[in-house]
Amino acid sequence: MNYLYRGKQFYTYYTAKIYDEDWKFLSKYLNDEQLKIFLQLPLYEQRHSIDVAYSVLHMRPDASRELVIAALMHDIGKGNALTPLKKALAVLLDKFMHKLAVKLSKRWYFLYIYYNHPEIGGKLAKKIGLPGRSIYLIEHHNDRDPADEDVILLQNADGKN
Numbered sequence: 208m209n210y211l212y213r214g215k216q217f218y219t220y221y222t223a224k225i226y227d228e229d230w231k232f233l234s235k236y237l238n239d240e241q242l243k244i245f246l247q248l249p250l251y252e253q254r255h256s257i258d259v260a261y262s263v264l265h266m267r268p269d270a271s272r273e274l275v276i277a278a279l280m281h282d283i284g285k286g287n288a289l290t291p292l293k294k295a296l297a298v299l300l301d302k303f304m305h306k307l308a309v310k311l312s313k314r315w316y317f318l319y320i321y322y323n324h325p326e327i328g329g330k331l332a333k334k335i336g337l338p339g340r341s342i343y344l345i346e347h348h349n350d351r352d353p354a355d356e357d358v359i360l361l362q363n364a365d366g367k368n
């Protein structure tokens with residue numbers, strides 16, 4: 208991850224759009240209740256999630272439906288807690304002061320969400336009836352050194368967007 212990439216993320220924050228083809232794509236994978244939860248994410252997170260799903264399909268055209276759904280919904284646990292600035296701060300703290308960051312995550316809500324959104328997202332996913340496999344992938348999308356092939360692919364796609 209470099210500074211140019213971070214710059215791109217800030218740019219995307221202000222310019223993110225969802226197009227007709229994206230709506231069609233979303234409606235192929237999510238029912239109304241699930242779409243409602245998806246739409247509670249800030250627009251730039253919606254854009255990010257759609258792009259992660261497209262990347263997954265680009266890298267593996269025969270990706271399972273459960274994996275594509277997981278890609279679309281992997282960050283639903285974030286809700287509105289992570290603005291780009293807070294996310295950038297969380298990434299830096301985690302990288303250079305990991306132990307302190309973990310301690311602070313008990314006090315700072317955005318750090319708590321940064322570390323725990325996979326688990327929170329998994330619970331939410333269960334509530335809205337996502338497939339078990341998708342729930343598993345959401346819960347594990349930030350694991351270190353994953354062995355599951357789909358988790359690895361999801362992480363690759365997540366890192367690209």
Ligand SMILES: [Fe+2]
Nearest residue numbers: 281282324348
């Ligand atoms: Fe995430």
Ligand SMILES: [Fe+2]
Nearest residue numbers: 255281282365
């Ligand atoms: Fe993500």
